[in-house]
Amino acid sequence: MTDDSNKVPTGDPLIEQAESAGGDAESDSRALDLLDIRRIIGLLLGIYGVILFVLGLGASDADIEKAAGINVNLWAGLGMLVAAAVFIAWALARPLSRAVD
Amino acid sequence: MLRLDTNLVDYAILAIYFVFVLGIGFIAKRTIKTSLDYFLSGRSLPAWITGLAFISANLGALELLGMAANGAQYGVATLHFYWIGAVPAMVFLGIVMMPFYYGSKVRSVPEYLRLRFNNPTHVFNALTFALATVLIAGVNLYALALVLKLLLGWPIILGIVVAAAIVLIYITLGGLSSAIYNEVLQFFVILAALIPLVVVALTDVGGWSGLQEQVRASGLGDAGLHTWEGTGVGNTTNPIGASWIPIVFGLGFVLSFGYWTTNFAEVQRALSAKSLGAARRTPLIGAFPKIFIPALTIIPGLVALVTIKGLGGDDPDLQYNNAIPLLMNEYLPNGMLGLALAGLIAAFMAGVAANVSAFNTVVTYDLWEPYVRQGRSDEYYLRFGRIATVAGIGIGIGTAGIASGYDNIMNYIQLLFSFFNAPLFATFIIGMFWKRMTPWAGLAGLIAGTIGAAATYASYKWEIIGFGSELESAFYGAMVAFAADAIVTVIVSLVTKPKPVSELQGLVYGMANLEEGGPSASESVWYRSPKVLGIGALGITALLSLAFI
Numbered sequence: 014m015t016d017d018s019n020k021v022p023t024g025d026p027l028i029e030q031a032e033s034a035g036g037d038a039e040s041d042s043r044a045l046d047l048l049d050i051r052r053i054i055g056l057l058l059g060i061y062g063v064i065l066f067v068l069g070l071g072a073s074d075a076d077i078e079k080a081a082g083i084n085v086n087l088w089a090g091l092g093m094l095v096a097a098a099v100f101i102a103w104a105l106a107r108p109l110s111r112a113v114d
Numbered sequence: 115m116l117r118l119d120t121n122l123v124d125y126a127i128l129a130i131y132f133v134f135v136l137g138i139g140f141i142a143k144r145t146i147k148t149s150l151d152y153f154l155s156g157r158s159l160p161a162w163i164t165g166l167a168f169i170s171a172n173l174g175a176l177e178l179l180g181m182a183a184n185g186a187q188y189g190v191a192t193l194h195f196y197w198i199g200a201v202p203a204m205v206f207l208g209i210v211m212m213p214f215y216y217g218s219k220v221r222s223v224p225e226y227l228r229l230r231f232n233n234p235t236h237v238f239n240a241l242t243f244a245l246a247t248v249l250i251a252g253v254n255l256y257a258l259a260l261v262l263k264l265l266l267g268w269p270i271i272l273g274i275v276v277a278a279a280i281v282l283i284y285i286t287l288g289g290l291s292s293a294i295y296n297e298v299l300q301f302f303v304i305l306a307a308l309i310p311l312v313v314v315a316l317t318d319v320g321g322w323s324g325l326q327e328q329v330r331a332s333g334l335g336d337a338g339l340h341t342w343e344g345t346g347v348g349n350t351t352n353p354i355g356a357s358w359i360p361i362v363f364g365l366g367f368v369l370s371f372g373y374w375t376t377n378f379a380e381v382q383r384a385l386s387a388k389s390l391g392a393a394r395r396t397p398l399i400g401a402f403p404k405i406f407i408p409a410l411t412i413i414p415g416l417v418a419l420v421t422i423k424g425l426g427g428d429d430p431d432l433q434y435n436n437a438i439p440l441l442m443n444e445y446l447p448n449g450m451l452g453l454a455l456a457g458l459i460a461a462f463m464a465g466v467a468a469n470v471s472a473f474n475t476v477v478t479y480d481l482w483e484p485y486v487r488q489g490r491s492d493e494y495y496l497r498f499g500r501i502a503t504v505a506g507i508g509i510g511i512g513t514a515g516i517a518s519g520y521d522n523i524m525n526y527i528q529l530l531f532s533f534f535n536a537p538l539f540a541t542f543i544i545g546m547f548w549k550r551m552t553p554w555a556g557l558a559g560l561i562a563g564t565i566g567a568a569a570t571y572a573s574y575k576w577e578i579i580g581f582g583s584e585l586e587s588a589f590y591g592a593m594v595a596f597a598a599d600a601i602v603t604v605i606v607s608l609v610t611k612p613k614p615v616s617e618l619q620g621l622v623y624g625m626a627n628l629e630e631g632g633p634s635a636s637e638s639v640w641y642r643s644p645k646v647l648g649i650g651a652l653g654i655t656a657l658l659s660l661a662f663i
Contacts, residue, residue: 024619030492031492032150050299058306061130064123076448080446080447081445082317083317086447089310089450
């Protein structure tokens with residue numbers, strides 16, 4: 014996780030101390046994988062997508078009327094499911110521990 | 115009375131969001147071993163994450179509701195806040211200033227002042243910044259509680275305590291990582307909430323052309339559809355009530371550059387990036403969503419203006435600030451309603467969290483470590499940072515009380531920015547480009563600039579000078595603060611002793627610390643080049659601007 018650019022000396026004792034306290038890079042990247050935000054976003058949007066899509070399937074005429082004739086739960090739910098799939102696919106294709114950027 | 119017709123599904127959607135927010139805090143805690151992990155995410159994050167967090171930290175609910183309110187009040191001219199007042203400064207930060215921030219390894223914006231100038235300048239700025247952040251965190255807490263009271267009928271104090279408790283838990287546990295990951299998540303939840311709302315609202319008024327027609331017929335008239343019309347000096351007829359001079363120099367130059375380039379709550383996101391290249395791309399990646407966000411704020415504002423009778427009138431429920439909540443109530447069925455509510459609450463908590471995570475860093479690295487308890491172990495400062503977080507939120511709850519004394523929350527925020535950020539920008543820009551600027555000029559300039567902003571505000575309040583609007587007075591206040599800071603800086607520099615050039619390595623123009631051996635191969639791909647990204651963002655902005663003159 015740390016590269017050469019992080020080792021420019023600053024000549025300032027307070028900064029040097031904080032920089033040198035550094036953790037173990039290997040375990041850092043494993044923990045980061047757990048915290049891959051792409052999976053978290055994918056999961057949350059996926060859950061929301063399912064809930065809204067199901068609500069949209071059972072939408073009443075009044076609901077659709079309210080939203081200018083659009084079944085907004087259905088379409089927003091579908092959109093979120095697509096977005097969720099993109100995030101999950103991205104996270105699986107390039108796991109954090111291997112990703113360059 | 116505006117009270118949302120929420121049901122169990124809406125509350126379930128809200129509850130799921132809170133579970134994710136807290137879950138991120140618990141997972142982020144596992145990555146934290148040192149104070150640098152806690153305060154700067156161990157300088158390890160990729161650019162797309164820091165870039166989205168950069169824009170999210172700004173996309174608080176005050177910003178969303180406030181800009182929708184401006185959309186209803188001023189119309190399309192609100193675009194100035196995005197295309198003049200944000201994008202150019204973000205590009206400047208990424209291309210010109212970031213090498214000094216990231217390259218010098220400073221851990222905060224005030225710390226740059228300690229290295230470039232002297233301890234008194236550092237203490238002055240650290241103290242004023244810490245004060246500003248807790249005040250703004252308090253404003254966000256109070257505004258959130260107001261919205262929860264209005265929409266769900268929660269008592270004010272309950273709203274403040276619940277929101278504060280959730281932010282407290284996830285920041286205390288996971289520090290900046292927790293704040294940043296939540297900001298990225300929040301960004302997508304806000305998009306998921308607002309895009310469907312905008313589509314439905316726009317469909318209802320007959321699309322963009324239908325909206326234009328109805329705006330022309332509204333009180334705002336045709337002026338509400340143009341950005342630059344009626345901004346001539348002496349012939350200022352545009353809805354904002356400001357000529358092009360304060361718009362370009364006050365908003366576009368001083369206020370905007372001051373906010374985006376010196377506000378540590380923003381810059382901190384870039385400092386957590388894993389390399390100088392990623393740090394420079396942070397504000398540039400953030401600039402692209404910023405170009406298009408006005409579609410999600412100004413359009414709802416305009417739709418609310420033409421569809422909701424009595425908006426902006428005497429009924430407090432129908433004030434401009436409620437444009438987005440009113441449309442949610444108008445258009446969204448249960449389900450989407452809960453999601454929109456989650457997006458709104460997410461945006462408020464981000465506003466609190468961004469400020470609290472900047473506050474704890476500055477209090478620890480800029481006040482406690484150098485001046486109160488020096489030379490302790492890293493674990494000590496990590497522990498202290500967590501205590502500072504708790505204290506910051508506690509004070510934030512207190513300052514929420516102060517905010518409740520102001521009728522117009524956005525003006526209160528603008529006032530804070532013109533006092534704290536405008537002078538700081540002058541000091542930074544002169545300090546970075548003029549090696550001769552002396553340490554004492556740093557302190558004298560900052561104090562003079564703050565006095566300049568205060569004097570302008572006072573002359574507006576007591577009507578000594580006439581301004582077109584309160585907003586115009588804020589723009590001029592920023593210009594006065596900048597000029598006062600710059601003049602005093604130059605004068606004091608000429609009569610005091612400069613730092614030897616050898617102590618300025620990495621801090622001034624022409625002496626930046628570049629990455630050893632140049633950027634790595636993956637960094638030098640053309641689409642990762644800061645110049646390409648920056649010019650791209652400015653080009654898109656310029657083209658879009660032509661469409662709305």
